Amino acid sequence: MSLIQCEGLSKSYGSKKALNNVSFSLEAGAPIALVGPNGAGKTTLFSLLCGYLSPSAGTVTLLGEAPNSPKLLGKIAALPQDAVLDPNLTIASQLAFFARLQGMNSQVAAKEALRVLTLVDLADVAAQKPPSLSHGMSKRVAIAQALIGSPQLVLLDEPTAGLDPANAKKVRELVKALSPTTTFMISSHNLDELEKLCDQVLYLDKGELSQSVSMRASTDSDYLTLTMQSCDSEKLQQEVAKLSGVVNISSKQTNVFIIQLDNEDKCEGENTLTSYDVEVALLSLFNAHKWQYKMLLKGRTLEETLFS
Amino acid sequence: MTNHPPSTFKNMLIIATFELRKFLFNTRGIIALIAFALIWGVLLIYPIQGASAMLLQPNIKDLIDSLFGVNTLNVLFEWPVAEMAVFWCFALYLFPMFSILIAADQFSSDKTRGTLRFLSIRTSRDSLLFGRFLGQILIQGLLILLTIIATIALALSRDSDLILQALSSGALVGLNLIIVILPFTAVMTLLSLYARTARQAMVLATILWTLVSLTILLLSNQSSVLAELQWLLPGAQLSDMLNTNGLNSLAFAPIPVLQTMAALLLGRIYMQRSSL
Numbered sequence: 001m002s003l004i005q006c007e008g009l010s011k012s013y014g015s016k017k018a019l020n021n022v023s024f025s026l027e028a029g030a031p032i033a034l035v036g037p038n039g040a041g042k043t044t045l046f047s048l049l050c051g052y053l054s055p056s057a058g059t060v061t062l063l064g065e066a067p068n069s070p071k072l073l074g075k076i077a078a079l080p081q082d083a084v085l086d087p088n089l090t091i092a093s094q095l096a097f098f099a100r101l102q103g104m105n106s107q108v109a110a111k112e113a114l115r116v117l118t119l120v121d122l123a124d125v126a127a128q129k130p131p132s133l134s135h136g137m138s139k140r141v142a143i144a145q146a147l148i149g150s151p152q153l154v155l156l157d158e159p160t161a162g163l164d165p166a167n168a169k170k171v172r173e174l175v176k177a178l179s180p181t182t183t184f185m186i187s188s189h190n191l192d193e194l195e196k197l198c199d200q201v202l203y204l205d206k207g208e209l210s211q212s213v214s215m216r217a218s219t220d221s222d223y224l225t226l227t228m229q230s231c232d233s234e235k236l237q238q239e240v241a242k243l244s245g246v247v248n249i250s251s252k253q254t255n256v257f258i259i260q261l262d263n264e265d266k267c268e269g270e271n272t273l274t275s276y277d278v279e280v281a282l283l284s285l286f287n288a289h290k291w292q293y294k295m296l297l298k299g300r301t302l303e304e305t306l307f308s
Numbered sequence: 309m310t311n312h313p314p315s316t317f318k319n320m321l322i323i324a325t326f327e328l329r330k331f332l333f334n335t336r337g338i339i340a341l342i343a344f345a346l347i348w349g350v351l352l353i354y355p356i357q358g359a360s361a362m363l364l365q366p367n368i369k370d371l372i373d374s375l376f377g378v379n380t381l382n383v384l385f386e387w388p389v390a391e392m393a394v395f396w397c398f399a400l401y402l403f404p405m406f407s408i409l410i411a412a413d414q415f416s417s418d419k420t421r422g423t424l425r426f427l428s429i430r431t432s433r434d435s436l437l438f439g440r441f442l443g444q445i446l447i448q449g450l451l452i453l454l455t456i457i458a459t460i461a462l463a464l465s466r467d468s469d470l471i472l473q474a475l476s477s478g479a480l481v482g483l484n485l486i487i488v489i490l491p492f493t494a495v496m497t498l499l500s501l502y503a504r505t506a507r508q509a510m511v512l513a514t515i516l517w518t519l520v521s522l523t524i525l526l527l528s529n530q531s532s533v534l535a536e537l538q539w540l541l542p543g544a545q546l547s548d549m550l551n552t553n554g555l556n557s558l559a560f561a562p563i564p565v566l567q568t569m570a571a572l573l574l575g576r577i578y579m580q581r582s583s584l
Contacts, residue, residue: 050429052584070316070432078429083422088334100322101430103314145426
């Protein structure tokens with residue numbers, strides 16, 4: 001059974017089509033990324049998956065059930081964009097209330113509220129009311145509520161937007177740590193972040209699903225991404241292009257080079273994952289020219305994969 | 309951590325009790341409670357105590373008969389406890405008004421700031437709708453209970469032998485008042501689903517009652533059959549209930565109960581179809 005299945009999903013607001021005939025199927029496992037420019041339909045898709053909105057056309061199922069099905073209650077959770085807790089009640093009482101609605105008794109619910117707040121390093125604000133928190137802290141509390149009861153699927157709409165780098169990193173680490181038991185679907189504009197976390201990437205543009213990329217496939221593909229500290233860019237491109245096994249080298253950013261490899265020359269059973277001829281040649285080249293490299297990445301970055 | 313989600317009914321009770329706790333244990337609720345206590349304190353000490361003393365005077369019935377007509381308020385003199393009779397006259401009109409004020413923010417603020425999204429992913433929309441409605445009834449039931457206890461205390465301070473009559477009369481008044489406020493609360497449930505703020509819900513309620521009353525008044529001038537449309541509006545029976553007491557007041561119960569069911573049904577349809 002697919003974790004999420006969408007068939008011809010469309011949503012219109014008046015004459016504007018926010019989502020147009022989107023179809024995909026996703027399995028449980030590593031985090032899934034949802035990428036797209038502003039207004040691409042990401043939040044609309046999230047809202048449809050959570051049952052906040054009804055589709056204008058098409059179907060959507062989560063774990064084989066329609067959104068809002070009683071069977072899904074407690075199995076899926078979400079961090080809705082811009083939703084805030086009741087400003088008049090303490091954070092602990094609201095989170096415990098959510099836990100009670102998921103079937104826990106009062107004592108267990110109170111402990112669960114504290115557990116999820118501890119996960120986001122905010123156990124000390126449990127007795128406070130939401131208005132006393134900073135934007136970043138409110139966001140982390142909202143992430144904490146999505147983790148109550150360890151749901152099977154958690155939908156996070158821009159989880160690190162507005163967080164400082166240290167807390168954004170903590171959220172990423174949290175997602176990574178919980179990934180073996182919970183599948184996360186994350187919408188974000190931060191491609192570096194998604195690249196670190198996700199295997200599957202859905203790219204929405206103007207309400208349509210324009211690409212579905214597997215990061216693993218991207219890593220396995222026949223590319224190397226080279227970031228240099230300083231070098232003679234033209235000279236480096238000329239020298240690298242001469243290396244055996246290199247088909248092409250291009251640069252769209254200063255000191256960042258995409259090297260396309262030729263896998264056909266390799267012996268049977270050998271691929272870019274097991275053979276490092278080009279990498280060794282590159283390091284020898286750097287040594288010969290006293291060039292300092294910053295990073296050598298197998299495959300292309302998510303940004304390069306999506307927008308090249 | 310796998311938990312079986314509770315039934316709609318159980319979650320409805322959890323939500324209702326949470327609404328009551330929310331009212332009792334947060335600053336805004338406590339301020340509302342203090343304001344309510346002050347208003348009723350003043351009403352009990354001055355108009356209710358004073359008017360009940362008047363009711364006990366032998367010539368006052370003739371005066372009221374001559375002012376309002378023979379059978380308009382005659383039942384007031386049949387009440388076993390005079391304080392409860394005067395309380396009934398005030399409460400019958402004041403509690404519906406309180407209901408509109410107190411129940412105006414069942415959903416509007418939560419919907420506007422997105423808080424409902426945290427809830428709807430954990431519990432059914434039915435449990436949210438009926439739970440919050442029930443929560444408002446619990447809050448108002450508590451307020452009704454407190455005012456009835458205060459009225460009984462007032463009557464007993466005059467004559468402690470009235471204890472049994474005061475308790476039985478108070479119980480029936482309480483039951484009748486809860487039935488009276490049901491449709492007002494249910495209409496506010498519906499309006500607060502649509503409105504973006506509590507204030508907007510109250511404005512909509514004012515417009516609704518004024519416009520519908522005027523429309524019914526105009527239509528009733530056209531035909532006596534159309535005059536029956538008055539029963540659609542919550543509170544239509546209040547003027548008739550004023551001159552009743554005890555079990556006789558319960559004869560009007562089907563009207564508010566049916567109005568409540570209609571308003572909640574509309575609320576349920578709206579809730580199921582609306583975007584959160």
